[in-house]
Amino acid sequence: MTPRPSQSSSPALLLTIGIITILIVSFLTKLYKARRYFARLRQQGCSMPPHHPIFGHILLVGKIMSTLPNDAHGHYLANEIRLRFPHLDSMYYLDTWPFGPPILFVLSPNGMRQMTQEHPLLPKHKGQRQFLRPLSGRHDLVTMEGQMWKTWRTIFNPGFSANHLMTLIPNILQDVLIFHDVLQDHAQKGDIFSLEEATLNLTLDVIGRVTLNSRFNVQTGYNDMTSALRDQIKWCTFGLEPNPLTRINPVRPVVHWYNGRRMNRYISRELENSYTANRGGSADKSIVGLALKSYLEDESITKRAQGMDATFKEFAISQIKVFLFAGHDTTASTICYVYYLLSRNPAALKQVRAEHDTVFGKELSRTVSLIISTPHLLNQLPYTLAVIKESLRLFPVVTIPRGGHSDLFLTDPDGCKYPTKDCLVWGQHHALHRHPLWWPRPNEFLPERWLVTEDDPLHPVKNAWRPFEWGPRNCIGQELALLEMKMIAVLTLRKFNLIGAYEEWDQLHGTKDANKTVDGERAYQIQAGSAHPSDGFPCKVTFA
Numbered sequence: 155m156t157p158r159p160s161q162s163s164s165p166a167l168l169l170t171i172g173i174i175t176i177l178i179v180s181f182l183t184k185l186y187k188a189r190r191y192f193a194r195l196r197q198q199g200c201s202m203p204p205h206h207p208i209f210g211h212i213l214l215v216g217k218i219m220s221t222l223p224n225d226a227h228g229h230y231l232a233n234e235i236r237l238r239f240p241h242l243d244s245m246y247y248l249d250t251w252p253f254g255p256p257i258l259f260v261l262s263p264n265g266m267r268q269m270t271q272e273h274p275l276l277p278k279h280k281g282q283r284q285f286l287r288p289l290s291g292r293h294d295l296v297t298m299e300g301q302m303w304k305t306w307r308t309i310f311n312p313g314f315s316a317n318h319l320m321t322l323i324p325n326i327l328q329d330v331l332i333f334h335d336v337l338q339d340h341a342q343k344g345d346i347f348s349l350e351e352a353t354l355n356l357t358l359d360v361i362g363r364v365t366l367n368s369r370f371n372v373q374t375g376y377n378d379m380t381s382a383l384r385d386q387i388k389w390c391t392f393g394l395e396p397n398p399l400t401r402i403n404p405v406r407p408v409v410h411w412y413n414g415r416r417m418n419r420y421i422s423r424e425l426e427n428s429y430t431a432n433r434g435g436s437a438d439k440s441i442v443g444l445a446l447k448s449y450l451e452d453e454s455i456t457k458r459a460q461g462m463d464a465t466f467k468e469f470a471i472s473q474i475k476v477f478l479f480a481g482h483d484t485t486a487s488t489i490c491y492v493y494y495l496l497s498r499n500p501a502a503l504k505q506v507r508a509e510h511d512t513v514f515g516k517e518l519s520r521t522v523s524l525i526i527s528t529p530h531l532l533n534q535l536p537y538t539l540a541v542i543k544e545s546l547r548l549f550p551v552v553t554i555p556r557g558g559h560s561d562l563f564l565t566d567p568d569g570c571k572y573p574t575k576d577c578l579v580w581g582q583h584h585a586l587h588r589h590p591l592w593w594p595r596p597n598e599f600l601p602e603r604w605l606v607t608e609d610d611p612l613h614p615v616k617n618a619w620r621p622f623e624w625g626p627r628n629c630i631g632q633e634l635a636l637l638e639m640k641m642i643a644v645l646t647l648r649k650f651n652l653i654g655a656y657e658e659w660d661q662l663h664g665t666k667d668a669n670k671t672v673d674g675e676r677a678y679q680i681q682a683g684s685a686h687p688s689d690g691f692p693c694k695v696t697f698a
Contacts (some may be wrong), residue, residue, distance in 0.1 A: 156633035181252075188251035188635075199570045201246040203239050209251030223670050225688065227679040229553050230672055233260045234583035243591055245568045247577075258577045260564065261585045263592060263617035268564050269556055271625040276562065279555040279578050281392035282513050286409040286476065288390055289383070293469045294476035295630065309448060309474060309629065312598045313441030321439055322364055323529045323641070327522060329359040330641050331375045331460050337650050341695045346655045346662070348690035349493065353385070353486035360638055361481035365474060366424045367440035379420035383478060386413040387683045429462050442474060477636070484551040485635045489642060490551040490691045491669045492542060493652040494677050498656045502541060502601055507648050507698075509537045518648060525641065532640050540604035542639050546621040547587045548599060553685040554623060583620055592618040597673065651696045659692035 178694075185208075192205055203214055206637045209449055218234045236242050245265045248257040269276060275671060285299045290296075300318040309613050324594055355372040358380050362370035387411045391401055424442075431437060432446045449466060496503040513534050514521045523591075524531060558574030565571055588596045592615045603612040621631040629635075656676040659665070670688075672678035679685035 161683055164446070168395075168422070173694060178181055179472060183524060188249065191256065192247060192249045195573075199565070200572050201242050201244070201570075202248065203235055203242065203246070207469045208405075210498060211253060213453050215248070221673055223667070223678060223688070225680045226672055227583045227584075227681045227685045229550075232261060232580070232582040233588055233607055234531050236261060236585055236589070243589065245564060245572055247572070256570060256577045256580070258558070258564070258574060259585070260581045260590060261578065262584065263615060263620075264556065264566075264567070265564055266581045266586065266620055267617045267624070269554065269579060270623055270627065271475070272590065276559065276579070277557045279557045280582075281578070282555050284393045285390045286479075288414060289386055289479050291468070291472040292416075292478040295473060296480070303627075306469065306473060309445050309479075310441060310630065312448075314442045314630050314633060315638075318439070318444070319364075319634055320529050320635055322531075323637075324526050325363045326360055326638060326641060327525060327645075328354060329373065330638075330645055331522070332356070332359070333642065334645050336373060337652075337695050339505075341650060344694065344696075346658055346692050346694055348451065349490050349652065349693045350486060350687055350690040353477065353489045354482060356488040356642075357489075357638070358383075358478075359480035360678075361478055363440070363484065364634060365477045365481065366421070366439045367438040367443060367592075368424050379417055382413040382416035382420075383475075384586045386417070387479065387483070388412065389413075390683075405688050416477060418471060421474050422467070425467060425470060425474070426462070435496060441477065442470065443481060445470065448608045466496040469666055477483065479683070480629075481634065485638055485685045487551045487679075487684055488542070488546055488549070488635070489639060490687050491545045491677070492643065492690065493693070494687070495545050495548065496541065496647070497651070497653050499599050502599065503647070505537055505601075506541055506643065509535060510644055510648055514644065520630055525644070531639065532644070535640055535644070537601060538640055539636070540601035542636060543604050543619065544599055546678060547593070547619055548597075548686070549585035549679060549687075550587055551679075551686075552621070553583055554620075556581070557581070558672070581620075584679075586618060649698055651698050652693050653696070654690045654691070655694045658694075660679065 161413045168452060169671060180211050189205075189210055192202065192210065192245070193207070196202060196205060200347060201212055204212065208582060215231065216233070218231060218238075222230060222289055223232070234247075242261075244262040245258060245260045248259060250257065260269060277299055286297055294301075295303060295310070298306060312402035327526055333352065336352055336356075339600075352373075358372045358377075359370050362372075362380075370380050372380050385411075391406075391408050395678045400661065425446075428438065428440070428443055429446055432443065432450055437447050444505040447691050456602055490649075496506065510521075514524050556579040560575040562574045563571040564579070590596050594611050600612065603614060606612050617624065624637075654677060660670070670676060677687045680688050
């Protein structure tokens, strides 16, 4: 006798079928709207790669990403698409729904100028906010908008001025000399080591001195604050990762809370110490010291008696954390690429060394005292600066993600207007800096392009070099980054040869994946906060 189904199972089954049906209909409706939106954009004359009515650009993206290393930075995608479709040379749309929002890639100097100079208050994309929130909280200069951003940028601008940074050179030198000793130790050992790890430790020590007047001493020991910061970076996400398991991790909020607590405890203590010193008339020269001095000058006597304002302290801690993150992460990566490119271009290295001999003399032991006594000698290094600029052109460390707006349209050279509503408007420095339309011989390392006259074909096109961005929201720390890199170059390039050791590294770690280069470079960039060299840039150092 066949058993009859229970009465309770039929409603449950019907409910399940109903829910599944609703989900499928909802998905198909959203799919239709997403694909239809791009079809309308194409009809309006907006540029994009060939668009599939069902898959959009997902198949194209998948095909391209399969040719790149698994850990390659996402900013390679825009240029790889341009290489396949050369007419996409200014701006174009990309449809990857349901894996991400509509993307408007911007690849031209004029397009990025519209983003950051014509419309400088275009809001940062929510993915950037999501990434930075565990690092800095909700009140950092990178993601602030409007009058609040203007107020806090004004407070901290004096500390990052070129003139003020010159007064901090003796302190910065102490950390650079430790880095010199680290390289010397590896030269004596002849071992393979991570250059990125060494530069990260160096730049953390420097930004700690400059920002907080704090001795992190990461190059020689352990620091709980910097340990928390670096661990926090590893757990941050943009919310745009194609793998949902990367976005959803129940452990992440706990790690963020724990690391945030460690960072806040340390910075709060240092901030209170600086506040007390300022009130006592013994202010330090750090960026925070200058900000507190300005704050105290504006305070009433009553407020002084009550101690530091809680709101000011909360906002100041957010700024300090974002300075510590951005001030070490991007600079460390660029230092690696300066060494890398010079090691592959011996003629350029020879010219840098000759310039240092000319400015500082051939007696290396006198270099430190000369920098301290005459710091402006660092401004007499045009070829060294050209090397740094060319390194940043070939290996830019950041992009510019912005959130679109219903009233904002970008215009291409043909006059076609591109709506930005609900889009990730993504300025792509890598694609711009490698574009032959703007850069003759774009994939070659040519520091000379920064030294030629305007009538020379190599001379950079206006607005085409944007590692620090332009406009009012440009990088507040660019003077510090350039100063720091010049000091490191002067104190190390004549003494050491640094050579990439990827072949030995791959043998030691059993790397058999043939797909481990981008643009022929084994030191391709990966996403790790900003863009960093793959595998930490393993290298060897020898005495020059």
